[in-house]
Amino acid sequence: MTTVLAFSNQKGGVAKTTSTLNVGVALREMHYRVLAIDMDPQGNLSMSQGINPDFLTRSMFNVLVQRVPLDDVIQRCEIDIAPASIDLAGAELALSSVIGRERALEKALMQVKHRYDFVLIDTPPSLGLLTINALTASDGVIVPVQCEYLSLRGLAQLEKTLEMIRENLNPDVRIRGILPTMFDARTIHGREAIEILKESFGETVFKTVVRKTIKFAEAPVQGRSIMAYEPEGAAADAYRNLAKELLNANASE
Amino acid sequence: MTTVLAFSNQKGGVAKTTSTLNVGVALREMHYRVLAIDMDPQGNLSMSQGINPDFLTRSMFNVLVQRVPLDDVIQRCEIDIAPASIDLAGAELALSSVIGRERALEKALMQVKHRYDFVLIDTPPSLGLLTINALTASDGVIVPVQCEYLSLRGLAQLEKTLEMIRENLNPDVRIRGILPTMFDARTIHGREAIEILKESFGETVFKTVVRKTIKFAEAPVQGRSIMAYEPEGAAADAYRNLAKELLNANASE
Numbered sequence A, B: 001m002t003t004v005l006a007f008s009n010q011k012g013g014v015a016k017t018t019s020t021l022n023v024g025v026a027l028r029e030m031h032y033r034v035l036a037i038d039m040d041p042q043g044n045l046s047m048s049q050g051i052n053p054d055f056l057t058r059s060m061f062n063v064l065v066q067r068v069p070l071d072d073v074i075q076r077c078e079i080d081i082a083p084a085s086i087d088l089a090g091a092e093l094a095l096s097s098v099i100g101r102e103r104a105l106e107k108a109l110m111q112v113k114h115r116y117d118f119v120l121i122d123t124p125p126s127l128g129l130l131t132i133n134a135l136t137a138s139d140g141v142i143v144p145v146q147c148e149y150l151s152l153r154g155l156a157q158l159e160k161t162l163e164m165i166r167e168n169l170n171p172d173v174r175i176r177g178i179l180p181t182m183f184d185a186r187t188i189h190g191r192e193a194i195e196i197l198k199e200s201f202g203e204t205v206f207k208t209v210v211r212k213t214i215k216f217a218e219a220p221v222q223g224r225s226i227m228a229y230e231p232e233g234a235a236a237d238a239y240r241n242l243a244k245e246l247l248n249a250n251a252s253e
């Protein structure tokens, strides 16, 4: 039984890409078969595994718009990656008049899904057609939230979008959890932000909190996950703990 | 003569909102008349001046889609703000079939522009219709870039979009400068990122570099610019220096 999870928050720079990759690799370490899909035209997930989006001859644009099989674009990295390039920005326009435009990703996944235990989808910082495709194809959503004031608000908008998706496209998709990221325990601001998150969202907030460390910015330069960059570090352990929380929640789904 | 500047980068969390507000207030301190427009449905610019987007009866959605005069939504804060709320996310769809959909903001600005020396526009982290409206209405674009590896790439996509805008909608709009933000001088990664920026973009990179400090996250909690939150601090000075650089460049435009 494959579990499909989207990492989504229209607030920018909250560690959607970083979380997609590192949850994926943490699951892989526990011998789960994992595919990660890059649905962001910036291609940050692809870059984070050493793929240069400018040199891709085939990528998610071709899968969604030209119905090229997902297998034709998947690359073996630390985990399997279906990469994206700038072309993907053109998919929103190219798909806008197509019947079933919201289900392009769901259809593409049908061919390969059974080979994986987890499919993780990185989304751009918006609630446009690319993110809607990801939410339509998903069983659940993980919402990374930076532990800073401006990030604390966007969740109402995401929840409204999810309601629309549940009514029209995918009745079962719901938020699996809110992940506090980039937490700086040394600042009062960070501690207050975590308090607000826990007060507002209670049990929906994961117990795992990912702390702020420059190592997360360094690892993508080498095209490596945090597990490969600093296997014994606290940063890698945070995502290992998160993967375990997800597995526990998954078991009782 | 009014100068209209958009703050744009589809990479998320690079300090677009923070820069729009603080450049605006720095110009205001030098007695320029400034209007800031929130074109992001998240309403972060509005929030940063103490406006609660949930309580707005009128906002940028009404201006763009229902042609409500801009004057009806402008609020006097530290600078004049035309606020946004979640409704604005519906503007892309509502405008998509309207003739002249890319010029809705430019048209709305005509009525009030003459009253200001500077109009500054905060954009969402995407290159959709809201950002295209901002770029069409602007004389120049300021591109904040976080001093981290994953942020360094998105500029090619923005440049492509600007070319399209120049050919079809606004022949004069071009990048006024790239602003290095959230620079952490203590890390090798930060210093290397700045080096890469300067090597790749030379003169286009502003001399001003905004350093990373938690004070930028604290100020919006109180609905205040960094100048109001910590008037004598280095953080406020960085944006004052940037405002001066802009004025010098403007003089020779």
Ligand SMILES: Nc1ncnc2c1ncn2[C@@H]1O[C@H](COP(=O)(O)OP(=O)(O)OP(=O)(O)O)[C@@H](O)[C@H]1O
Binding pocket: A011, A012, A013, A014, A015, A016, A017, A018, A019, A040, A044, A123, A124, A125, A181, A182, A183, A210, A211, A212, A213, A214, A215, A216, A217, A218, A220, B010, B011, B012, B013, B125, B148, B149, B150, B151
């Ligand atoms: N826990 C962390 N501590 C410090 N830096 C982090 C952390 N997690 C991610 N980062 C860094 O912060 C920046 C933003 O993270 P990332 O790109 O993953 O966010 P995102 O939500 O995917 O952004 P976008 O909205 O543009 O897609 C990156 O440079 C990343 O390396």
Ligand SMILES: Nc1ncnc2c1ncn2[C@@H]1O[C@H](COP(=O)(O)OP(=O)(O)OP(=O)(O)O)[C@@H](O)[C@H]1O
Binding pocket: A010, A011, A012, A013, A125, A148, A149, A150, A151, B011, B012, B013, B014, B015, B016, B017, B018, B019, B040, B044, B123, B124, B125, B181, B182, B183, B210, B211, B212, B213, B214, B216, B217, B218, B220
């Ligand atoms: N120089 C800085 N140092 C530290 N934190 C900063 C700095 N500038 C901005 N911030 C904080 O970083 C976060 C992201 O900044 P901001 O929201 O302005 O970016 P943005 O590009 O507008 O994001 P989005 O893509 O979601 O619109 C905010 O919490 C802000 O308070």
Ligand SMILES: [Mg+2]
Binding pocket: A016, A017, A018, A040, A044, A122, A123, A124
């Ligand atoms: Mg990302």
Ligand SMILES: [Mg+2]
Binding pocket: B016, B017, B018, B040, B044, B122, B123, B124
């Ligand atoms: Mg913003």
